[in-house]
Amino acid sequence: MDFPSPLAGGRLVQRYKRFFADIVLDDGTELTAHCPNPGAMLGLNGPGLPCWVSRSDDPKRKLAFTLELVEADGGLVGINTMHPNRLVAEALAQGAIPELTGYATHRREVRYGANSRVDFLLEHPDRPPAWLEVKNCHLRRSGTLAEFPDCVAARSLKHLKELTVMVEGGHRAVALFVVQRTDCEAFAACHELDPAFARGLGEAADAGVEVLVYACEITTRQVRIARRIPWSR
Incomplete structure (x- = not known):
C-alpha cells in the first residue's frame, strides 16, 4: 500500500x-x-x-x-488502524498470504454473528467459505515480541466468539493479526492488559479458529504485508 x-x-x-x-x-x-x-x-x-x-x-x-x-x-x-484491512485486501489480490489463496472472491464487510460485519468473506464454489477477521497490532513492550491488545478489547473478543460459531457450522474461520512494526519476530496475546481476550484467543484456537500473524515492511513511502511470524499462548 x-x-x-x-x-x-x-x-x-x-x-x-x-x-x-x-x-x-x-x-x-x-x-x-x-x-x-x-x-x-x-x-x-x-x-x-x-x-x-x-x-x-x-x-x-x-x-x-x-x-x-x-x-x-x-x-x-x-499507527493508522484503518490500514490493516487495506493491506490485507491488497495482499489477498496479490496472493501474498499463502494460507488464504485459492478463493474465487473476497467480499468485505459481510454481515454475520450478532449484529457484526466480518472484515472479509472468502468464497469458492468447491470450498467451504472462510470468515476472516483482521486485527491491527503495534504493541511491543520487550524484546521482539508483538502483543495484542494494548487495552481492553471487548469487541475483538466478541469477534473471536463469532468466528468460533462459524467453525462449529462447518466453515473456515481465521483471525489475522497485522503487525505494523518492523522489529517483531513473534506474537502473543497480552494477558496482562486484557486477560479475557488472551483466554478467548486460546479457546478460539482450540475450537478450530486459525490464528495467523503477519509482520509488515514499512517506509515513509509505503507499507506492505511481508512475512508470517509465529504466535504463542
Whole structure:
C-alpha cells in the first residue's frame, strides 16, 4: 500500500482525546492531526517522538492531516488502524498470504454473528467459505515480541466468539493479526492488559479458529504485508 502523497516529517507534541495529535513539522509548522487509533498506543505517544503525517485536500475534513507513522526504538511503526484491512485486501489480490489463496472472491464487510460485519468473506464454489477477521497490532513492550491488545478489547473478543460459531457450522474461520512494526519476530496475546481476550484467543484456537500473524515492511513511502511470524499462548 503506497501512501497517496509524500509524508511530512515532524515531532509529536502530544496525543490526546484519543483521536487528536499536536505535531511540529520539521519546517516549524505547528498543526493538529487526526490520530486514527482508538487504542492506548503504549510507547508510541511520547512527546518528541519522530512522526510522519499525510495530508488530504478533501474540503469536508475538519483536520487535513493524519498521523500515519511514529518512530520508536529506531524502527517505524504504523499507527493508522484503518490500514490493516487495506493491506490485507491488497495482499489477498496479490496472493501474498499463502494460507488464504485459492478463493474465487473476497467480499468485505459481510454481515454475520450478532449484529457484526466480518472484515472479509472468502468464497469458492468447491470450498467451504472462510470468515476472516483482521486485527491491527503495534504493541511491543520487550524484546521482539508483538502483543495484542494494548487495552481492553471487548469487541475483538466478541469477534473471536463469532468466528468460533462459524467453525462449529462447518466453515473456515481465521483471525489475522497485522503487525505494523518492523522489529517483531513473534506474537502473543497480552494477558496482562486484557486477560479475557488472551483466554478467548486460546479457546478460539482450540475450537478450530486459525490464528495467523503477519509482520509488515514499512517506509515513509509505503507499507506492505511481508512475512508470517509465529504466535504463542
